[in-house]
Amino acid sequence: MTAWHEKTAHEIRDLVRRGEVTAVEVTKSYLDRIAAVESKVDAYTQVWSDYALEQAAAVDGRVRRGEDPGQMAGVPIALKEVLCTQHGFTTCASKILEGFRSPYDATVVRKLAQAGAVFLGKVNMDEFAMGSSTENSAIKTTRNPWNLRCVPGGSSGGSAAAVAADMCAVSLGSDTGGSIRQPACLCGCVGIKPTYGRVSRYGLVAFASSLDQIGPLTKDVQDAALTLSVICGKDPLDATSADLPAPDFTQALTGDIRGLRVGMPRECFTEALGPEMREKVVTAIDVLRQQGAEVVEVSLPHSEYAIAVYYIICTAEASANLARFDGVRYGFRHPDVKDVREMYVKSKSAAFGPEVKRRIMLGTYVLSSGYYDAYYLKAQKVRRLIKEDFDRAFEQCDIIATPTSPTPAFEFGAKTADPLEMYLSDIYTISTNLATLPGISLPCGLCASGLPAAIQLMARPFDEATLLRAAHCYEQNSGIQMGKPPIA
Amino acid sequence: MEYEAVIGMEVHVEINTKSKIFCGCSTEFNAPPNTNVCPVCLGFPGVLPVLNREMVNKSVAAGLALNCRISRWSKMDRKNYFYPDMAKNYQISQYDLPLCFKGHLDIEVDGEIRRIGITRAHMEEDTARNTHTIGGGQSGVDFNRSGVPLLEIVTEPDLRSAKEAYAYLVTLKQILQYLDVSDCNMEEGSLRAEANISVRPKGATAFGAKTEVKNVASFSGVQKAIEYEIARQIQVLEEGGKVLQETRGWDADRGITVTQRLKESAHDYRYFPEPDLVPIVVDEAWEHRIRDRLPELPMARKKRFMEQYGLSAYDAMVLTATRPLADYYEACVSAGAESKKAANWVMGDLQALLTDGKMEITQCRIAPAALAAMIRMIEEGAISGKIGKEVLADMFETGREPQAIVEEKGLAQISDEAAIEAIVAQVISDNPAQVEQYKAGKEKVMGFLVGQVMKASRGKANPELVNRILRDALKK
Numbered sequence: 001m002t003a004w005h006e007k008t009a010h011e012i013r014d015l016v017r018r019g020e021v022t023a024v025e026v027t028k029s030y031l032d033r034i035a036a037v038e039s040k041v042d043a044y045t046q047v048w049s050d051y052a053l054e055q056a057a058a059v060d061g062r063v064r065r066g067e068d069p070g071q072m073a074g075v076p077i078a079l080k081e082v083l084c085t086q087h088g089f090t091t092c093a094s095k096i097l098e099g100f101r102s103p104y105d106a107t108v109v110r111k112l113a114q115a116g117a118v119f120l121g122k123v124n125m126d127e128f129a130m131g132s133s134t135e136n137s138a139i140k141t142t143r144n145p146w147n148l149r150c151v152p153g154g155s156s157g158g159s160a161a162a163v164a165a166d167m168c169a170v171s172l173g174s175d176t177g178g179s180i181r182q183p184a185c186l187c188g189c190v191g192i193k194p195t196y197g198r199v200s201r202y203g204l205v206a207f208a209s210s211l212d213q214i215g216p217l218t219k220d221v222q223d224a225a226l227t228l229s230v231i232c233g234k235d236p237l238d239a240t241s242a243d244l245p246a247p248d249f250t251q252a253l254t255g256d257i258r259g260l261r262v263g264m265p266r267e268c269f270t271e272a273l274g275p276e277m278r279e280k281v282v283t284a285i286d287v288l289r290q291q292g293a294e295v296v297e298v299s300l301p302h303s304e305y306a307i308a309v310y311y312i313i314c315t316a317e318a319s320a321n322l323a324r325f326d327g328v329r330y331g332f333r334h335p336d337v338k339d340v341r342e343m344y345v346k347s348k349s350a351a352f353g354p355e356v357k358r359r360i361m362l363g364t365y366v367l368s369s370g371y372y373d374a375y376y377l378k379a380q381k382v383r384r385l386i387k388e389d390f391d392r393a394f395e396q397c398d399i400i401a402t403p404t405s406p407t408p409a410f411e412f413g414a415k416t417a418d419p420l421e422m423y424l425s426d427i428y429t430i431s432t433n434l435a436t437l438p439g440i441s442l443p444c445g446l447c448a449s450g451l452p453a454a455i456q457l458m459a460r461p462f463d464e465a466t467l468l469r470a471a472h473c474y475e476q477n478s479g480i481q482m483g484k485p486p487i488a
Numbered sequence: 489m490e491y492e493a494v495i496g497m498e499v500h501v502e503i504n505t506k507s508k509i510f511c512g513c514s515t516e517f518n519a520p521p522n523t524n525v526c527p528v529c530l531g532f533p534g535v536l537p538v539l540n541r542e543m544v545n546k547s548v549a550a551g552l553a554l555n556c557r558i559s560r561w562s563k564m565d566r567k568n569y570f571y572p573d574m575a576k577n578y579q580i581s582q583y584d585l586p587l588c589f590k591g592h593l594d595i596e597v598d599g600e601i602r603r604i605g606i607t608r609a610h611m612e613e614d615t616a617r618n619t620h621t622i623g624g625g626q627s628g629v630d631f632n633r634s635g636v637p638l639l640e641i642v643t644e645p646d647l648r649s650a651k652e653a654y655a656y657l658v659t660l661k662q663i664l665q666y667l668d669v670s671d672c673n674m675e676e677g678s679l680r681a682e683a684n685i686s687v688r689p690k691g692a693t694a695f696g697a698k699t700e701v702k703n704v705a706s707f708s709g710v711q712k713a714i715e716y717e718i719a720r721q722i723q724v725l726e727e728g729g730k731v732l733q734e735t736r737g738w739d740a741d742r743g744i745t746v747t748q749r750l751k752e753s754a755h756d757y758r759y760f761p762e763p764d765l766v767p768i769v770v771d772e773a774w775e776h777r778i779r780d781r782l783p784e785l786p787m788a789r790k791k792r793f794m795e796q797y798g799l800s801a802y803d804a805m806v807l808t809a810t811r812p813l814a815d816y817y818e819a820c821v822s823a824g825a826e827s828k829k830a831a832n833w834v835m836g837d838l839q840a841l842l843t844d845g846k847m848e849i850t851q852c853r854i855a856p857a858a859l860a861a862m863i864r865m866i867e868e869g870a871i872s873g874k875i876g877k878e879v880l881a882d883m884f885e886t887g888r889e890p891q892a893i894v895e896e897k898g899l900a901q902i903s904d905e906a907a908i909e910a911i912v913a914q915v916i917s918d919n920p921a922q923v924e925q926y927k928a929g930k931e932k933v934m935g936f937l938v939g940q941v942m943k944a945s946r947g948k949a950n951p952e953l954v955n956r957i958l959r960d961a962l963k964k
Contacts, residue, residue, distance in 0.1 A: 084534040205533040209763035323577035324531045367758035
């Protein structure tokens with residue numbers, strides 16, 4: 001029999017609901033697993049053992065009393081450090097929020113708790129979700145379970161590593177330019193970034209407000225559909241959340257994609273993509289074709305500007321979003337200051353990491369008087385062109401397929417010296433955020449190095465149903481056995 | 489050389505919604521520090537603003553009353569600057585697309601109407617309030633005010649004197665109070681006015697360098713500060729100097745303005761559209777719903793009072809000064825009081841009682857219908873006008889009906905001729921010398937004798953009857 005911690009969320013949910021296993025047993029299995037491999041992976045920043053067992057016992061109580069224990073009953077979940085929780089700390093992996101306790105729960109946390117999920121703790125990330133390798137964490141270094149010398153990707157590196165290493169059944173990440181999908185790719189798990197507005201951002205510490213979305217990282221597509229169904233929906237606390245019904249996305253997983261049109265953007269399959277990754281992605285697209293999809297070539301002519309546009313818009317928004325961390329009301333305050341101005345300068349200088357500072361400075365610059373039109377305004381215009389590229393492409397197809405990441409996981413330090421090199425890690429994922437589309441990353445085999453490769457699928461805004469149906473169909477028919485990462 | 493002043497006003501008014509602009513916290517004034525707060529208005533990590541719809545309604549109402557055009561599509565923007573009273577270190581405001589724009593307000597100065605252009609009125613959030621220990625060392629921040637809704641109303645540089653600026657503020661306040669969108673209480677900070685002032689040679693078209701005057705606590709303070717600033721700038725120019733573009737504070741104790749901040753250190757606010765909020769779309773139907781609910785505004789009401797009630801311009805102006813006063817007056821008239829008599833009573837005796845008691849009309853215990861009843865009693869001869877004043881004072885004190893007071897105190901007018909004849913006979917026999925004088929042609933003595941009769945009747949004798957009966961008796 002497989003250990004509880006190797007099971008998927010929907011399997012655990014079904015077993016717990018039927019009373020075939022208790023949530024406490026499942027939780028203990030996960031806590032044991034964490035104890036066994038955490039020292040190698042270092043995914044967790046906080047493990048809430050007692051609290052997790054309390055939550056699990058409450059779920060078991062509901063099952064015993066014959067009450068509905070919820071759609072995520074007993075499913076052990078890890079939360080990215082960027083999500084606000086009343087329990088434990090909310091640090092964004094930054095020194096500036098060391099020891100910070102949020103006075104409230106993020107909407108997604110509240111929804112998952114209501115659905116009977118069990119929170120195991122919080123997981124590592126790049127500071128304030130800025131990075132693609134989790135090397136920017138001020139707390140610790142998280143390693144890729146497939147190769148401990150490699151990064152797990154980022155910024156949701158802890159979320160991806162924890163799922164890949166069976167240290168949780170599901171984790172939540174956040175994705176501003178690829179921060180769910182790229183680490184999901186590098187760690188061989190499923191990661192979905194929903195359409196902007198699909199999931200409430202209330203309680204997600206903002207990096208770039210017009211791009212951020214919360215989404216799940218899971219062991220399979222069904223778990224992604226399940227978790228998304230629980231966390232999505234209009235939230236009166238988030239004006240940008242879409243006023244649409246919250247569907248049960250698991251109903252969309254019919255296995256039937258006959259007649260589905262899959263677009264391959266020619267700009268994403270150039271020489272810039274390594275031959276091995278290219279071969280894996282093309283093979284994956286062939287699986288969709290074999291299942292009855294029609295594959296067409298499409299064009300996204302403005303995608304070459306995506307990274308430039310992204311680093312203007314996200315830094316501009318970040319420069320304002322991070323201004324509140326000033327030492328006045330909460331968080332780190334430098335002890336040795338003589339006036340307010342010095343308090344700001346010294347506190348921020350001492351407690352923000354170099355990448356965060358770089359982006360605050362970039363964002364401040366692009367919004368400055370005299371530069372605004374040339375940078376921020378121009379970037380907004382090009383963002384619109386990128387969105388229009390997708391609108392046109394989706395006239396010819398229903399799903400767009402690309403690689404998730406140009407390369408598999410890389411070694412620590414490989415890209416830290418050159419920020420631009422690191423930024424290119426998100427070349428295939430950034431456009432999705434700029435165009436507010438849903439996107440999913442799916443494992444599509446192992447490279448010769450033994451590291452996972454992944455395909456990314458995208459769909460029209462709010463068409464997660466089609467996206468998940470295609471992803472599920474691929475997963476069921478790919479014939480690929482990813483196996484388990486070679487740790488422990 | 490003759491100079492001309494050019495003045496523009498920026499007025500911040502707190503809009504009197506129940507909850508704050510972006511969260512559910514109460515906007516109540518004077519609550520204990522940091523009690524009307526939540527993660528949103530404290531700027532905690534992860535929070536998001538949600539725009540209060542009532543704020544939009546009230547702002548549109550204000551915009552329409554100021555003859556503004558309403559943006560079909562507008563948005564909120566972030567204004568970035570660091571200060572401990574800023575919960576997020578940016579203020580959510582409106583930059584290039586204000587909700588209301590291109591309006592005007594007509595003001596009356598020395599009997600003439602002047603039209604003042606309204607450039608824009610935009611929505612934003614108030615900041616927290618900083619307090620500092622005397623001598624420094626410690627500062628406290630009260631976030632109760634953080635997120636209280638503000639409407640910033642900006643005029644064109646159309647005002648030409650301190651007096652006009654004063655009239656503008658009075659008129660603006662009157663309209664906003666009529667609309668019930670703001671208390672406009674300067675002491676509580678729910679209305680804050682800043683003046684941009686420059687002077688130029690009369691006839692010139694270019695503007696001179698301007699100064700901005702802040703920290704003024706009253707409308708008359710604004711007028712004085714502007715007067716001072718105009719004189720100061722003219723003096724600087726006359727002495728061959730240059731007016732520096734700067735922010736100056738009004739020192740009410742010394743009656744002067746002082747430099748606060750030179751323009752050189754002005755902020756680059758790095759405005760950009762607020763990504764946490766969706767665009768504000770006020771369609772025609774929404775605008776019409778608000779327009780249909782707008783109350784009659786002061787100027788229109790004044791005109792109607794003159795036409796409908798036959799009041800003088802002055803009386804109509806006084807009675808329409810505030811909406812509650814005008815409502816009170818109209819209620820009194822519709823309860824049956826003759827319009828001009830009602831106006832005299834409301835503006836005269838009633839206003840005097842209110843002033844003595846430091847009360848507003850809204851606190852008055854006399855129901856408009858009760859005042860109307862009292863006025864009718866005078867007209868019908870049930871009481872004299874003089875007794876009416878006494879009755880009014882009692883009503884003001886006790887809130888009782890006039891009939892009850894008259895009955896209990898026995899104040900009903902004596903219109904019984906036999907009774908009055910008896911009193912008259914007594915007065916004639918008691919004052920032989922005066923009677924002689926009258927008969928000798930000294931008409932004036934008549935007043936004294938009437939007074940004696942009224943006194944003897946304790947004011948209750950019907951004055952008309954007293955006059956006739958006394959004259960008849962003296963002819964004998």
